[in-house]
Amino acid sequence: MEEPKAFTKHDHAGCARAAMRHAEVAAAEHGLRLTPVRRRTLEILLEEHRALGAYEVLERLAASGFGTQPPVAYRALDFLVEHGLAHRIRRLNAFAACAQPGTAHAPAFFICESCDHVAEAPAKEVRAALDGAAEAIGFAIARSSIEAVGQCPTCRSNP
């Protein structure tokens, strides 16, 4: 798995384009319908490596000519999350585009309190440890969330 890009300078336009392209391919392959609202929702999330609240997404969808009511945003967001194209960040009650689409993953999220960027990092060891803890008590994990709040490398060095 790659290094997370959220906290480092990178060709973001390309990064977003690649994610969009991945979504299209995945949709085609799995018979999903990447409809206009859904596509636009993903575009909106891909604009930045931040998590956006549903209402923030909704505003922009409305501005783009889609419906103006909460379910419009929630449905599109739920679709993206369900198909691994976005993640829900529980700590923020918000959503972020998936930064490593395609790679089988259940990442950990690192949320910078200073710049609001959210990075998705490989969490194989963390998952393994969590699975171990679950096994120890006989618990069967269906899904889990691992989220950390703190300071990203950039904000740490520019206080």
Place this chain on the structure above:
Amino acid sequence: MEEPKAFTKHDHAGCARAAMRHAEVAAAEHGLRLTPVRRRTLEILLEEHRALGAYEVLERLAASGFGTQPPVAYRALDFLVEHGLAHRIRRLNAFAACAQPGTAHAPAFFICESCDHVAEAPAKEVRAALDGAAEAIGFAIARSSIEAVGQCPTCRSNP
């Protein structure tokens, strides 16, 4: 650290009493004020190994003669969380009494979808792995949450 009790039969009255006693001692030691609302709030959370929404807590506080407005519950809950007597379960937007009060901990939570019980389990290895992942990307963790949803041992065997 002990085995989590949430998923296993145990002397819950004693379990709650012990937690309450711990809170009293901790309050005395640290000069905290375990006022009536706060005490009652903790009692409410201790009734079950479940997470309760703030409004659920509020209802019961009101029934006990305390204020009827949201801040009443939120303030008491925030106090308990701040001092390690309760935890906030982000995934549920709810609160649960701390089941291992006193032991320095940053536990993982296991939430049973069937019976709603929430167990707090030691997560030393999980934290270590998370710290490792953070270090790898230069992120400084301030706080983090590790939560898993699934089936507890009891519900697994009684489908």
Place this chain on the structure above:
DNA sequence: TCCGTATTGTTATAACATCACATTTGAGTT
């Protein structure tokens, strides 16, 4: 083309959380 399902739109409302400000309580002082 027709049918049934998935998707979208809209209204309404539920659930969760905080702000602002008045009032009371309590510990430490005079």
Place this chain on the structure above:
DNA sequence: AACTCAAATGTGATGTTATAACAATACGGA
């Protein structure tokens, strides 16, 4: 005992996040 200041509580109003319910529409397959 009265005084003072800070902490804690109560309350009304409001902000934010999320879902229910149902009508209208679009879409893919028979």
